[in-house]
Amino acid sequence: MPYPHLLSPYERDGLATAHRISMAPLTRNRAVGTVPGPINAEYYAQRADAAILVTEGTHPAAVGQGYLDIAGLHSDAQQAGWKLVADVVHGAGSAKLVIQLMHCGRVAHPYYTDGVQPIAPSAITADGATFTPDGMQDYIEPREVATDELPALIEDYVQAARRAVAAGADGVELHAxxxxxxxxxxxxxxNQRTDGYGTDVAGRVRFPVEVAKAVAAEIGAEKTAIRISPGHPFNDMSEADTKETYDALLAxxxxxxLMYLHVLDTTTHVDFDVVEWARAGWSGTLMANEGFTEEWDVEGADKLVADGKVDLVAYGRRFLSNPDLPTRLKEGAELNEADQDTFYQGGEKGYTDYPALAAQAA
Ligand SMILES: Cc1cc2nc3c(=O)[nH]c(=O)nc-3n(C[C@H](O)[C@H](O)[C@H](O)COP(=O)(O)O)c2cc1C
Structure with missing residues (x-):
């Protein structure tokens, strides 16, 4: 069998998967407004053989929406939409369905928040612009969230997590x-806060840790996961003390x-090996993504699992274009190429019409 380690079953602390191949979270802009509908259920059901199927980034509060037609999880209608997804996925395969909670903070946009000014740790505008149907629009200055608003912000994550479980999801992944x-x-x-939630490493990790603790207290640590990308500059980010910050976060x-730590292999942006660092500082399940996109990627990932460096591997674009990715890898089959033009638009095209092997053969 090719990739024997990637394809081997996994079990630890009550988390069991048929193999190690997970689907990375992918924003696809196909929700009906902010509610998942039948087309989204079909898309996820097609990928229900993932180990862990992480959904698109889903906002836990209206002010956290940063993109067109992305799902939320703060209303009854959205929860019902996610229940449809969960029911169909669980009927179709063995994947653990994990809803990614993505509050966009300063890269939300009034275009998507009914005109409400986005919130952030500090009033620092992201350099750049965001897509809207009326053209690209510059990010605007966010409002610094007040200290006494933080409990309500935590509660946004908690209620979204509660709704996720009520909808039948197997967990949530906090997008950090x-x-x-x-x-x-x-x-x-x-983050330039001076209220105990910024200033230094201990202050900057405090809010994400409080969110993780509150969500875990509500739905169970075994249903609560987190995704990190140490040193990643995406969305105009910059970090001093990256290593110290993430050391403190992991500690x-x-x-x-927690259910698992999902780390993007951002080693090219920092001066340490992120995957090795994560393995050393994390005693639970470790899932890694990125760094696997070259020709050798699947071989490389198989070796990472063989060497005990990671437990699970997440693929984004490969799963996007190959709904039956685990089967294809098992059978050594060709992979469909991902069509970048339909990543964020196109309805069914580039979404639910990538063929599975069986369909291709027929
Ligand atoms: C279309 C698209 C949408 C994405 N949306 C998200 C998202 O909602 N949340 C997230 O954490 N990462 C998101 N990412 C990043 C992916 O999860 C992943 O880290 C990245 O694609 C690299 O992995 P890959 O080479 O396997 O695709 C997105 C990437 C792409 C291509």
Missing amino acids: ANGYLLHQFLASGT ALDPLG
Whole structure:
């Protein structure tokens, strides 16, 4: 069998998967407004053989929406939409469905928040612009969220997590990567708070840790995961003390016994090996993504699993274009190429019409 380690079953601390190949979170802009509908359920059901199927970034509050037609999880209608997704996915395969909670913070936009000014740790505008149907629009200065508003912001994550479980999801992944709200708290370039939630490493990790603890207390640590991208400059991010910051974050999160740590291999942006660092500082399940996109990527990932460096591997674009990716890898089959033009638009095209092997053969 090719890739024997990637394709081997995994079990630890009550988390069991048929193999190690997960789907990375992918924003696809195909929700009906902000509610998942049948087309989204079909897309996820097609990928229900992932180990862990992480959904698109989903905002836990209206003010956290940064893109067109992305799903939220703060209303009954959105929860019902996610229940449809969960039911169909669980009927179709063995994947653990994990909803990624993505509050965009300063890279949300009034275009998507009914005119409400985005919030962030500090009033520092992201350099850049965001897509809207009326053309690209510059990011605007966010409002610094007040200290006494932080409990309500935590509660936004908690209620979204509660809704996720009520909808039938197997867990939530807190998006603390790629320049979104929790990452904005971690990074010195976006967090200049002086109220105990900034200033130094201990202050900057405090809010993400409080969110993780509150969500874990609500739905269980075994259903609560987190994604990080140390040093990632995406969304105009900059970090001083990257290593110290993420050391402190891991030290605080590791004892909680979370479902998994999902780390983007950002080694090219920092001066340490991120995957090795994560393995050393994390005693639970470790999932890695990125660094696997070259020709050798699947071989490389198989070796990472063989060497015990990671437990699970997440693929984004490969899963996007190959709904039956684990089967294809098992059978050594060709992979469909991902069509970049339909990543963020196109309805069914480039979304639910990538063929599975069986369909291709027929
Ligand atoms: C179309 C697209 C949408 C993405 N949306 C998200 C997202 O919602 N949340 C997230 O954490 N990462 C998102 N990412 C990043 C991916 O999860 C992943 O880290 C990246 O694609 C690299 O992995 P890959 O080479 O396997 O695709 C997105 C990437 C792409 C290409």
